[in-house]
Amino acid sequence: MASALSDTELVGRCRSGDQQAWAELVERYSRYVYAISVTAFRLPQHDAEDVFQEVFARAYQHLARLRDDAALRPWLAQVTRRLCIDKLRASSREQPAADEDLVPADAEDTVSMLDEALAVREAMAGTPERCQEILDRFFARDESYRTIGEALDLPPGTIGSRISRCLKRMRELLEGRNEPGPASGSG
Amino acid sequence: MSNYDEERLARLIGALPPAPEAWVRAAQELPIARTQLDEIVARAEADVAFRERLIADLEEALELEGYERDPAVVEALRIRFKSK
Numbered sequence A: 001m002a003s004a005l006s007d008t009e010l011v012g013r014c015r016s017g018d019q020q021a022w023a024e025l026v027e028r029y030s031r032y033v034y035a036i037s038v039t040a041f042r043l044p045q046h047d048a049e050d051v052f053q054e055v056f057a058r059a060y061q062h063l064a065r066l067r068d069d070a071a072l073r074p075w076l077a078q079v080t081r082r083l084c085i086d087k088l089r090a091s092s093r094e095q096p097a098a099d100e101d102l103v104p105a106d107a108e109d110t111v112s113m114l115d116e117a118l119a120v121r122e123a124m125a126g127t128p129e130r131c132q133e134i135l136d137r138f139f140a141r142d143e144s145y146r147t148i149g150e151a152l153d154l155p156p157g158t159i160g161s162r163i164s165r166c167l168k169r170m171r172e173l174l175e176g177r178n179e180p181g182p183a184s185g186s187g
Numbered sequence B: 001m002s003n004y005d006e007e008r009l010a011r012l013i014g015a016l017p018p019a020p021e022a023w024v025r026a027a028q029e030l031p032i033a034r035t036q037l038d039e040i041v042a043r044a045e046a047d048v049a050f051r052e053r054l055i056a057d058l059e060e061a062l063e064l065e066g067y068e069r070d071p072a073v074v075e076a077l078r079i080r081f082k083s084k
Helices: A007-015 A019-038 A047-065 A069-091 A107-124 A129-140 A146-154 A156-174 B005-014 B021-028 B030-046 B048-056 B057-064 B071-081
Strands: none
Touching: A007 A019, A007 A047, A019 A047, A019 A069, A019 A107, A019 B021, A019 B030, A047 A069, A047 B021, A047 B030, A069 A107, A069 A146, A107 A129, A107 A156, A107 B005, A129 A146, A129 A156, A129 B005, A146 A156, A156 B005, B021 B030, B030 B048, B030 B071, B048 B057, B048 B071, B057 B071
């Protein structure tokens, strides 16, 4: 599971050559960068892969020059947007079009939703590991109860109720009503 | 944050599926690739014979010298030395 390092701390460690910190930075933002390109800008996989690698290559090169370490997320989002637009332009060379015709009309709304999704994901780190695992497998990886049950050695018939409890726990966390208690997703 | 009903939470969690593992791994290995690239470039600048071998046949030269052929490194060297 991801560490509790802030972006500022993570960027600082990357800058000092800590390869583990770099790996964690990539892990922390990989889903976000991926979702911007495939969900917001609807790039095909091969273009999304180019954008993905280029975003992190630029991040690696620019870490030393990042003005505000805490602004890593908006910086990554902006670089990803620009590279996605470049890809869309390149793929429409035969039929030139204005950017507003190339970019999906709801791209910015989708990026805003992904910002929120990232915040929810960060909050998820405050739930028991078993909860994180179950919620991620079911909602983000689209795994069936059966697959989750096999992977986590749980009866498939209990997965639905565990998901419910974990979502409730998440909701409490996000709404600031969390009270200390036993791990609800692990029982 | 407020107003997170369970349906909305589920939708937001589902909005961030994992990126393909190979993509993530390649991005995580960037510093290693960068170190290898810097080492090969420095050596090629200091060793004319090695540089000529790289230009003549990049992949063969790397293999003969025992370098792991990371695709990103090979591509960067190919651009840098305009090799075959």
